[in-house]
Amino acid sequence: MNILDKIVADKRIEVQRHKEAYTVDMLLGSEQMMRSTVSLSRALSESSSGIIAEFKRRSPSKGWIHRDADVERVVLDYQRGGASASSILTDYTYFGGTVADLCKVRKSIDIPLLRKEFVIDEYQIYQAKAIGADAVLLIAAVLDRKTCRRFTDLAHSLGMEVLLELHEEKELDYLDTGADMIGVNNRDLTTFETRVEHSFDMVRYLPSDKICISESGISSPDTVRALRRVGFRGFLMGENFMKEVRPGAALSWFVKQLNGGEDVG
Numbered sequence: 001m002n003i004l005d006k007i008v009a010d011k012r013i014e015v016q017r018h019k020e021a022y023t024v025d026m027l028l029g030s031e032q033m034m035r036s037t038v039s040l041s042r043a044l045s046e047s048s049s050g051i052i053a054e055f056k057r058r059s060p061s062k063g064w065i066h067r068d069a070d071v072e073r074v075v076l077d078y079q080r081g082g083a084s085a086s087s088i089l090t091d092y093t094y095f096g097g098t099v100a101d102l103c104k105v106r107k108s109i110d111i112p113l114l115r116k117e118f119v120i121d122e123y124q125i126y127q128a129k130a131i132g133a134d135a136v137l138l139i140a141a142v143l144d145r146k147t148c149r150r151f152t153d154l155a156h157s158l159g160m161e162v163l164l165e166l167h168e169e170k171e172l173d174y175l176d177t178g179a180d181m182i183g184v185n186n187r188d189l190t191t192f193e194t195r196v197e198h199s200f201d202m203v204r205y206l207p208s209d210k211i212c213i214s215e216s217g218i219s220s221p222d223t224v225r226a227l228r229r230v231g232f233r234g235f236l237m238g239e240n241f242m243k244e245v246r247p248g249a250a251l252s253w254f255v256k257q258l259n260g261g262e263d264v265g
């Protein structure tokens with residue numbers, strides 16, 4: 001069994017536990033259900049940096065990256081440092097995150113928040129809205145097309161946007177599932193091989209009328225500039241910031257480099 005299959009198998013058990021503890025009706029009654037979301041796609045098309053700064057304490061490929069990171073501190077610093085949005089990993093087993101991380105952050109953050117999860121059940125979409133997410137990630141590698149479309153429609157009905165993540169050319173037929181943004185993951189989730197060049201290979205197949213996001217393995221401002229030149233508007237970056245003692249300061253430095261050394265405030 002590869003790592004992705006293992007994550008998905010464990011996720012089914014976890015979702016079942018969550019459903020038993022907190023039903024969809026309970027989620028629907030939560031305060032955040034009434035909240036108006038902030039558009040991630042608009043933030044990426046309007047904002048200067050395009051960086052979606054990720055909060056991840058650990059990963060299957062690297063182990064612990066920043067075990068004791070304080071989510072509120074880090075994401076507030078991301079916002080102040082010029083991130084266009086933040087991605088919060090809510091998987092505990094493999095990434096050391098929790099749904100409580102996103103809930104906590106929501107109270108003090110205005111930039112759009114992406115719930116980064118392995119979504120395999122519609123329950124997780126209701127849950128995303130209930131914890132304060134503005135957008136959800138749907139990964140083509142773990143969903144069939146019909147389910148992807150159904151989940152996209154559900155997210156939209158709850159006022160959230162969808163980032164559809166692709167990795168392989170054979171997944172291009174998911175482009176008609178209605179997602180708001182298309183992500184190219186530079187990491188092969190079955191082998192962990194990470195090549196930013198992958199985004200440059202895939203871009204020719206992506207629709208020009210959708211916001212496209214390059215995900216994983218980005219660590220230099222020059223790479224972001226080159227990705228912008230070929231049409232990417234969003235850049236999902238995690239480890240490059242989270243490996244630092246002060247991830248927010250690392251993000252701020254990165255954004256200043258993108259802006260030619262100027263402060264973004």
Ligand SMILES: O=C(O)c1ccccc1NCC(=O)[C@H](O)[C@H](O)COP(=O)(O)O
Nearest residue numbers: 059060061189215216217218237238239
């Ligand atoms: O990060 C991993 O090792 C990983 C392994 C298996 C499935 C997913 C994984 N990561 C999720 C992500 O997509 C990344 O956290 C995200 O794109 C940021 O990547 P990076 O900048 O390389 O931390």
